[in-house]
Amino acid sequence: MIKVLVAKPGLDGHDRGAKIIARALRDAGMEVIYTGIRQTPEQIVQTAIDEDVDVVGISILSGAHMKLVPRILELLKNNNSDVAVFVGGIIPEEDAMELKKSGVVEVYGPGTPISEVVERIKGYFEHANV
């Protein structure tokens, strides 16, 4: 069973995308926890640890991704967590490259087919023991 935390950090309240992804992952047979909007990196990381999830999916549309995502990665690292981090939202390509270099598994922009996200997450765990 793959457990996913769908998290929405920062100040933007547009969570239609996060909800659609949460619903799609549910329909793909995963257990999905949704944090709701306006979460701090600290809240997201503590929730990921307490819920013992395999994946954290971060949805961010506000443009603050280069501040918030690295902070989440740093806090996860401080907690020795090996959870897989995915990011979705309005992310320019050069930022996406940088985020991936610093440990994000994949960054998805607008128009990504949902099936692609589902398959990527499933594929990521195919060889792992979850």
Place this chain on the structure above:
Amino acid sequence: MQMSESQILDGIRSGNRKYFAKLLSICEDDPAKANHLISNLEKHTAHLIGITGSPGVGKSSIINAILDKSDDKRLGIIAIDPSSPFTGGALLGDRIRMQSHATSKNFFIRSFASRGTVGGLSPSIFEACDAFETFGVDSVFIETVGVGQSDVEIANVADTVIVLLSPDGGDEIQMMKAGLMEIADIFVINKSDNPLSKGLFSKLKNILEMSKKDIPIFLTNSITGDGIDNLIKTLEKRFSLMLENGSLAEKRKKRVVKHAQAILRKKIDRIFETINADRLNIEEIEKEAIRKICNKL
């Protein structure tokens, strides 16, 4: 992340949340291993409080309101939401209402999916409660799935059952029905700002008097916090009384039997999944199941 048994045990003994979180995952994925680990840890009796009621009645919100006023306590929260009978997936959304407490050192909130069990709980609910008792919490709040009239399993798990009602929940005939309305140790009418709540209060009071039952009824508002202090005080008093008069020990004894029954039921369910029904009629399936059970046990 792979962790050895001794790492998990040491981690929990030193109060590390990450290891406790892992123990809760083991409760879900491998209950037999979880029971083994739990038996190696010291347990502190905690007040197991079930909160049940229909979907949307405010179960998560009232837990949040209780957390708002419980800074000095160590509390565990088990929040259960339904799994899909078709895909096995689940959307666990109870946490959203309590998320302002996510970073609190004294509270541990954990979401569980019902994973095919009926009755509004998780198949590993007994193990999960036992696990929380090894983590040194004062109380564990168990939030059931939004339930219907006959989901009464929580009464076998919790020391105290709170049945939460919504002011527009129906007439007195609904309240006279068997099932959910019979398992309450405490009734809470939530959303007390709704003018209908006072009417429900007096209807419920009348019906309880008719059946000569002395069950407290509270009116609460989870958003303003009205009525929450009284509810907390009553829960505390009830727990110390149960410890004193031996009724807790009595309940826990019965609970062990229910736990064993739950384990056995799960095994039997698994045996039924292995029966090939193509060539068998009902009677033969029954016999085949009994034969397999006798071989296994």
